[in-house]
Amino acid sequence: MDPTSHLRLSLGFVGMAINMLFGTNRGRKNLLSPGAIEILYTSYFSPVCMGDIAGMLGISPSSATDLVNYLEREGFVCRVQDPDNRRVIRVVPAEKGKIWLLETEEKIYGFLESHLSRLPENDRYLFADLCSRFTGVEDEMTFIAEISGFKKDRGNEKIPLVTYEDGKLLRLEEVVDRRYQTDPFPYSPKEMTVMFETRVPETVEGIQDEITVAAYDIMQRGLRDAGHLPVEDLVKQTQPGDKGLEIGPGPGYYGLEWVRKTEGTTLTGLEISPAMIRLASENTLSYNLNERVTYQEGNALMMPFEDNLFSLAFSNGSLHEWEDAGVVFSEIHRVLQPGGRVMVTDLKRDLSPEIFTFMQGSCRSEEIRKGFETSVRAAYKKEELEDILSGVSFRSSQVIAHPYGLVVLARK
Numbered sequence: 001m002d003p004t005s006h007l008r009l010s011l012g013f014v015g016m017a018i019n020m021l022f023g024t025n026r027g028r029k030n031l032l033s034p035g036a037i038e039i040l041y042t043s044y045f046s047p048v049c050m051g052d053i054a055g056m057l058g059i060s061p062s063s064a065t066d067l068v069n070y071l072e073r074e075g076f077v078c079r080v081q082d083p084d085n086r087r088v089i090r091v092v093p094a095e096k097g098k099i100w101l102l103e104t105e106e107k108i109y110g111f112l113e114s115h116l117s118r119l120p121e122n123d124r125y126l127f128a129d130l131c132s133r134f135t136g137v138e139d140e141m142t143f144i145a146e147i148s149g150f151k152k153d154r155g156n157e158k159i160p161l162v163t164y165e166d167g168k169l170l171r172l173e174e175v176v177d178r179r180y181q182t183d184p185f186p187y188s189p190k191e192m193t194v195m196f197e198t199r200v201p202e203t204v205e206g207i208q209d210e211i212t213v214a215a216y217d218i219m220q221r222g223l224r225d226a227g228h229l230p231v232e233d234l235v236k237q238t239q240p241g242d243k244g245l246e247i248g249p250g251p252g253y254y255g256l257e258w259v260r261k262t263e264g265t266t267l268t269g270l271e272i273s274p275a276m277i278r279l280a281s282e283n284t285l286s287y288n289l290n291e292r293v294t295y296q297e298g299n300a301l302m303m304p305f306e307d308n309l310f311s312l313a314f315s316n317g318s319l320h321e322w323e324d325a326g327v328v329f330s331e332i333h334r335v336l337q338p339g340g341r342v343m344v345t346d347l348k349r350d351l352s353p354e355i356f357t358f359m360q361g362s363c364r365s366e367e368i369r370k371g372f373e374t375s376v377r378a379a380y381k382k383e384e385l386e387d388i389l390s391g392v393s394f395r396s397s398q399v400i401a402h403p404y405g406l407v408v409l410a411r412k
Helices: 003-021 034-045 052-055 061-073 097-118 121-135 140-153 172-180 210-225 230-237 253-260 274-287 325-335 353-361 364-380 382-389
Strands: 077-082 085-093 245-246 266-272 293-297 308-316 336-346 396-402 405-412
Touching: 003 097, 003 172, 034 052, 034 061, 034 085, 034 097, 052 061, 052 085, 052 097, 085 097, 140 353, 210 253, 210 274, 230 253, 230 308, 230 336, 245 253, 245 325, 245 405, 253 266, 253 274, 253 293, 253 308, 266 274, 274 293, 308 325, 325 336, 325 382, 353 364, 364 396, 382 405
Parallel strands: 245 266, 245 308, 266 293, 308 336
Antiparallel strands: 077 085, 336 405, 396 405
């Protein structure tokens, strides 16, 4: 059997099995429609705005309202006011909705575990890796981006199977046999594309004006609330009592979350923008961490710190703004204690169009959306950062690329 037909049968079985787990094999309609299920899942992972549901599902606003009304009437969701904007109404799952989701996922995970158990351990990881590469889905971010891209593209690339011969409609098996018996892959795959080939440096002065600072604060707070700041990865690099240096903390949420989740740590944030320092200081008070966190105005090209002062240096989302990344990494090396660790995370310039569209669409204001594009244009690629780090005297360094950014890990 050709690979395409083999895959179609396998995925068809998985689709049928999942439908059965949802209860549609019992001769009755599922309690929840596909659209209702999508609303419930989306609201579970991130509160969804009422005004966004119609566009999310590709239906009219009145149909979206009917779906939410049904879910609310049946006790699956409830409407709440956005704490930051009381004119915005968001949909969040109620207790019944959460239980439904968890029970459904329990069935699905059980199905997957039971079938994976038939494979040797190495084959399980191989199968999972192949599925990830086939779908382009590796984590929550790529999942949402691929779903968004699928919704946009579906229907535009139909592969027709309806074929007549002498006025007679051919059976599915006949069409498939004729199509694939000579060429198993008759359709050219899409070429992998990247967003921006040439790096265009952005501002080297940070975000200075109060309006953009406020908009950036809202965006960063949203990323924090949605769990999109890579704080847990930083915590794994942390030792109790670490004296941390954050380069470009902006409104401070990344470093504040790190301090909140670690023991005995202290943090100094080096920020070039006085407006950002004022905002970060206010946020520090709201976290009640002002005894463990301070901010210093300065340029990372010439850090106002003595040698061997910090045990951990980190940054999230500011690397692309560094005027000379090689000089900044050398400064980081200077102010680190022997054995000190570095973790720098940022965007990458070779984002896929799907990831770029998803991430830009997550920016609420037009100003931030424009800033996101210039940030991506100013970001590095993996090979470029590796070349920069080769000129710094770290004992070890590594650049890790993932679908929506880069991670630099180094040690003095």
